[in-house]
Amino acid sequence: MHRILPPNRHPGKVMVNDPNATLSDRGRVIAKNNIRSYFATILDDPYDAEANPNGFINIGTSENHTIPAETFTYGTGPWGSPRLRTAMAAHINHFLHPSTPIDASNLIFANGVTSLCEMLGFSICAPGDGILMSRPIYQAFQIDFGAKAGVKCVFTAFQGVDQFSPACVDKYEAQLQASEREGVKIKALLLCHPHNPLGQSYPRSTLIALMEFCNRHSIHLLVDEIYALSVYATSSPNAVPFQSVFSFDPTPHIDPHLLHWLYGLSKDFAAGGLRLGCLHTTNPALMDALSSITQFHWSGAANEALAADMLEDTAxxxxxxxxxxxxxxxxxxxxxxxxxxxxxxxxxxxxxxxxxxxxxxxxxxxxxxxxxxxxxxxxxxxxxxxxxxxxxxxxxxxxxxxxxxxxxxxxxxxxxxxxxxxxxxxxxxxx
Known part of the structure; x- marks a missing residue:
């Protein structure tokens, strides 16, 4: 007989779990090898004879400095330069209207959301674990999570139930229970918000219901908002105005260590060739794990400089x-x-x-x-x-x-x- 878990209706903040417990075994191993904690001190404070004479002089990294160092070397590391992360935080704060300002230290970059999905798969799942997704869904997720990380995409049918209403929780609940009976441990739920391919946004009531569902089961909620600013006016009476998951305080509904936000420059900015994806998380263990493998998914300093130029030009x-x-x-x-x-x-x-x-x-x-x-x-x-x-x-x-x-x-x-x-x-x- 299944456990019947009541929804979280208690006021106040959700109890915070140990962030290390939110990772898979291999994710915890990866997190221990976090190169960012070592190199960030050096790379974030580079020596410049005029601008920063007391900065670090790096004569340990094998690279050629015959051309300007800030754009064509290894830059400040594979997790996104301080300038880029600061610019993206300002972009989110300006255009997505978060209830609490976004801190640049909670952002990490890779060469596309595809890479971030693979990195998440390695960090929060073991091979054979599952991630809940809707039907229909963006077709590449199966490769993103499955090809290397070995994560199973578990697709949820709604059978006439509006998947954008809080009633969708019952369908996700049934799919989670069925999957775990079959030996597939569910570790996360992925939302496309706005949805790909349906082009529809989730109302706040449904986002809250899904946060509480994930919190009850201690699974991650991955919210992909890559089309956040690709919205348009329509005469349809059923269209739901887009509101970012940042637009309200999630902490009464979900442990903040379980909520992660994905974004990229390929859609809203029409800049897929820049190969830049961004993840926001307040989970320090997950940040350590991602920072340990982001060197395999590095966009490059030249791309970061161009992206920062774009992000800083708000007008x-x-x-x-x-x-x-x-x-x-x-x-x-x-x-x-x-x-x-x-x-x-x-x-x-x-x-x-x-x-x-x-x-x-x-x-x-x-x-x-x-x-x-x-x-x-x-x-x-x-x-x-x-x-x-x-x-x-x-x-x-x-x-x-x-x-x-x-x-x-x-x-x-x-x-x-x-x-x-x-x-x-x-x-x-x-x-």
């Missing part, structure tokens, strides 16, 4: 995000109109991200005795023959076949031509 960013959000709203509106003209259903509550979750179920050619997933593959092939690619639902763990993620953040002529080819592939055939 430019305010203008850039305004234009980006307006354009996303325009392109989303165009895609919706073209889909509606063809009678194509889509997830209308989306108001963030670069995509719509589109149903091509009526156009699946389901043959006698064949399954819908095979029909979805045939539709993918037909679109490929017309040289148009749309991410299929099978790869994103959709609950039923026929759903596709359609990216609308294209030039208008490209979007129109892409949809023309999709419509040509589906033709007039209906189930």
């Amino acid at each position: 430019f960013l305010a203008s850039f995000f305004g234009k980006s959000q307006a354009l996303l709203g325009e392109r989303s509106g165009l895609a919706r109109r073209l889909l509606e003209e063809r009678g194509v259903e889509f997830h209308s509550a989306a108001n963030a991200g670069f995509f719509l979750w589109v149903s091509l179920r009526p156009w699946l050619e389901v043959e006698d005795g064949s399954e819908g997933w095979e029909a979805e593959k045939r539709l993918v092939r037909r679109m490929g023959e017309r040289k148009v690619f749309v991410t299929d639902g099978a790869g994103m763990k959709a609950e039923e076949p026929g759903w596709f993620r359609l990216v609308f953040s294209q030039e208008e002529d490209v979007l129109r031509e892409g949809l023309r080819r999709v419509f040509e592939a589906i033709g007039e055939r209906k189930r």
